[in-house]
Amino acid sequence: MPDDVWERFVQDSERDIRISQAPKEPSARARMVTERLRQQDARGELPPAWRADPVGQGANGRRARRRRVWTVIGIPLALAVAVVAMKPSLLPGDPFGTDSAAVMGSGSGPAVSPLPAETAPETAAPGSAPGSPTLDEPFAGSPAARYADGAAGIVLPEAKAVGAFSKEQVAGALEQSRTLLVGANVDRGTLLGDTPETVLGEVLDPKQPEFVDDLRSWLRKPGRGHDPLRFFSRFDQDEVRLVGDVVKTRGRTTFEGGKDGALDIHVDYTFVYALAPADPDSGEVARTIVRRVIDLRLLDPAKYEATPGRLAVIRYDDDIANSACGVYDGFLHPRLASGGPTGAPPSGPAVDPYDRSRDIGDDDGGAGDGDSGEGSCGSVSRT
Known part of the structure; x- marks a missing residue:
């Protein structure tokens, strides 16, 4: 992965983690609900199962931890998908056949597709080919x-x-x-x-x-x-x-x-x-x-x-x-x-x-x- 892309990924990850861990001021409605539940608990109006908190603050804490984990995992995964989408040939073996160098063999000339085998007499001369011959691409500019x-x-x-x-x-x-x-x-x-x-x-x-x-x-x-x-x-x-x-x-x-x-x-x-x-x-x-x-x-x-x-x-x-x-x-x-x-x-x-x-x-x-x-x-x- 290029250095500039990696540096940007690290900065974005650190920012998202800080945001997910930063304390948040409860809303007025949340404060009101909390006070009502506290008063009900003091009067003995809440069942014991509520005090065990099976899905209360403990569950909220687990969800917060899961969000932080998925933030750390999801961001690099999304970044990797984006990089592969822009250049699929980075995948091992080039499964999508997008590496033009494999078509040319070597050098940096334009990609060309090989001709199928000649199974019948040709009926006309081949068209022109782009490029000029070099030591790296000696057949450039030729039908060959x-x-x-x-x-x-x-x-x-x-x-x-x-x-x-x-x-x-x-x-x-x-x-x-x-x-x-x-x-x-x-x-x-x-x-x-x-x-x-x-x-x-x-x-x-x-x-x-x-x-x-x-x-x-x-x-x-x-x-x-x-x-x-x-x-x-x-x-x-x-x-x-x-x-x-x-x-x-x-x-x-x-x-x-x-x-x-x-x-x-x-x-x-x-x-x-x-x-x-x-x-x-x-x-x-x-x-x-x-x-x-x-x-x-x-x-x-x-x-x-x-x-x-x-x-x-x-x-x-x-x-x-x-x-x-x-x-x-x-x-x-x-x-x-x-x-x-x-x-x-x-x-x-x-x-x-x-x-x-x-x-x-x-x-x-x-x-x-x-x-x-x-x-x-x-x-x-x-x-």
């Missing part, structure tokens, strides 16, 4: 402030038997698709330049001709025609640092039966990264947005040369916003006001990287400044 955190944003559909695979096998394949997305786009080691061994060694099928070997080769020696950013999100620690521990994630996973009893899984997710210059004294914050659309397939080992439980990659498209164009060193390079690799200048009409209703593909040049494919270097309306 309402996205889920990391793996929590990858919500899998309920599994069911498909083709040659049981419900349990389908559930295992869906979990593998989530492991791939997290390992390639959320895992902190991958983001800081480590080799994503979980993806390469535990999820992707090594029997898929050349693909896993190609990815390893791209990571070792990136270049224009073999850029690991086509599949992995990575940043140069000498240039930038990650702000906080959160990657904002939004998207959906679907599946269906494929050719010859196969299971086809389609994933479409947007990942938003908050970055700051590597200089620890810099307060500048930038965001890079990466959207990935990938088609995965679980083949029936009875019909194909395939590893049970491992996924083959059928198609993969990427859309990168706010990263330098024409730089093929295997890292994303956010455009910072303080400088850094800039590459080719963006061109063409600006598009919204948060618009998940828009299709992406290799032939559209990408939605953003990234140029991991062979398309043109596009411009964006916001980051």
Whole structure:
């Protein structure tokens, strides 16, 4: 309780107690009634039970004491109720859900409500968001402030038997698709330049001709025609640092039966990264947005040369916003006001990287400044 409120409570309590204990001058009527009863008692006109005073002055004294007790108890109780009414979040556990900090996570930015999971294709770009990014609230001013955190944003559909695979096998394949997305786009080691061994060694099928070997080769020696950013999100620690521990994630996973009893899984997710210059004294914050659309397939080992439980990659498209164009060193390079690799200048009409209703593909040049494919270097309306 604040000091000024407590001091006011103590003063009010002391005043009420003094008032309740102060002697009071009886009224004229009370004096007259008392004198009449005294005379009746002297003449022996009152019964003995009256002299025992079961409900007379003794009862009055008890009532007075009870009033004093309730004064001491009631005033702080009423005060506590008033304080809780003004700020319900003071109650342990915040039973009324009024603590906006719990919605935001940390920092002092405006409260926002999280978006429900994406269960169907979005039909329009999200609206504008208030605020500007800071080190404490790096996603302020972005629709990503309402996205889920990391793996929590990858919500899998309920599994069911498909083709040659049981419900349990389908559930295992869906979990593998989530492991791939997290390992390639959320895992902190991958983001800081480590080799994503979980993806390469535990999820992707090594029997898929050349693909896993190609990815390893791209990571070792990136270049224009073999850029690991086509599949992995990575940043140069000498240039930038990650702000906080959160990657904002939004998207959906679907599946269906494929050719010859196969299971086809389609994933479409947007990942938003908050970055700051590597200089620890810099307060500048930038965001890079990466959207990935990938088609995965679980083949029936009875019909194909395939590893049970491992996924083959059928198609993969990427859309990168706010990263330098024409730089093929295997890292994303956010455009910072303080400088850094800039590459080719963006061109063409600006598009919204948060618009998940828009299709992406290799032939559209990408939605953003990234140029991991062979398309043109596009411009964006916001980051």
